[in-house]
Amino acid sequence: MSTDSTPRVLSIQSHVVHGYVGNKSAVFPLQVLGFEVDAINTVQFSTHTGYKHIKGTILKNEEMAELIEGLALNEVDYYTHFLTGYSRSPDSLKQIASIITKLKQKNPNLIYVCDPVMGDNGKMYVPDEVLPVYRDILVPLADILTPNQFEAEQITGLTMNDLDGALKIIDALHNKGVKTVVLSSTDLGDEQNMIGIASNKDSCYKIVIPKFGATFTGTGDLFAALFMAWSHKTNKNLKLTLEKTIATLQYIVKDTFDKARGLLFVWLLR
Numbered sequence: 001m002s003t004d005s006t007p008r009v010l011s012i013q014s015h016v017v018h019g020y021v022g023n024k025s026a027v028f029p030l031q032v033l034g035f036e037v038d039a040i041n042t043v044q045f046s047t048h049t050g051y052k053h054i055k056g057t058i059l060k061n062e063e064m065a066e067l068i069e070g071l072a073l074n075e076v077d078y079y080t081h082f083l084t085g086y087s088r089s090p091d092s093l094k095q096i097a098s099i100i101t102k103l104k105q106k107n108p109n110l111i112y113v114c115d116p117v118m119g120d121n122g123k124m125y126v127p128d129e130v131l132p133v134y135r136d137i138l139v140p141l142a143d144i145l146t147p148n149q150f151e152a153e154q155i156t157g158l159t160m161n162d163l164d165g166a167l168k169i170i171d172a173l174h175n176k177g178v179k180t181v182v183l184s185s186t187d188l189g190d191e192q193n194m195i196g197i198a199s200n201k202d203s204c205y206k207i208v209i210p211k212f213g214a215t216f217t218g219t220g221d222l223f224a225a226l227f228m229a230w231s232h233k234t235n236k237n238l239k240l241t242l243e244k245t246i247a248t249l250q251y252i253v254k255d256t257f258d259k260a261r262g263l264l265f266v267w268l269l270r
């Protein structure tokens, strides 16, 4: 068992060779924010699945079991946090539930952060069969849940047309047992802004997020990692955690956006 105060996270997410989603989005920022990160890759793909050709491999359940067994045998499976994201198979998500049980035996105070990565803008980008596993098995185990609007609607079966609808969805997720619900983005803003909302049993905060005119992939994964890290660093101060998470994200998203515009400018000069 670890005796130092360094936060230690096991992060189970995707890996891509090119670009930044899943563990490629989460690991480095978490390390910068002081976390010791152990990473298991649910898939190893060339790129994220928005590309035309999807090539790579999916971790099998027995391979995942072997990795977890290795950590346990070597007694390096004490974690303060457990973070899960992109996973394509309902079976591997069920396996994650049993991993939580094992990790909680080592640390009953383990914080489980569940990013129910399923889709965005009305479309699923994982098989439909993962939805009931999130809804009925993993979500009830989550200390922190970080869905986007589409994912929150899918999990609850409710629609978010206005702030009142968002609060009903948040309540439904709390009623499933989730301590902290964070909607990483919703369409409740306007042309220029999206809205993020964070809620626990004591309070609920809304934040206005200025929109850049581009679509980003991997920002949801970064959001979940940053929210977990800032929650730890602010001693679970919900308002500060939401502000810091968005401020860090905006800095990175703006930089990416400016660079993309810069590249376009260079390209146009040729």
Ligand SMILES: Nc1ncnc2c1ncn2[C@@H]1O[C@H](COP(=O)(O)OP(=O)(O)O)[C@@H](O)[C@H]1O
Pocket (backbone or CB within 6 Å): 119, 120, 147, 148, 149, 184, 185, 196, 209, 210, 211, 212, 213, 214, 215, 216, 217, 218, 219, 220, 221, 223, 246, 249, 250, 253
């Ligand atoms: N177009 C955008 N402009 C500005 N910020 C964005 C944009 N897209 C995403 N973000 C940032 O990334 C965060 C997570 O985005 P979200 O769309 O909820 O993730 P995902 O759909 O990938 O799970 C948002 O809270 C916001 O801070």
Ligand code: PXP
Pocket (backbone or CB within 6 Å): 014, 015, 016, 021, 022, 043, 045, 047, 048, 049, 050, 086, 117, 125, 216, 217, 218, 219, 220, 221, 222
């Ligand atoms: C392999 C992989 N991991 C993770 C994600 C999740 O990305 P986001 O953070 O944008 O939800 C995607 C979305 O295409 C993906 O293809």
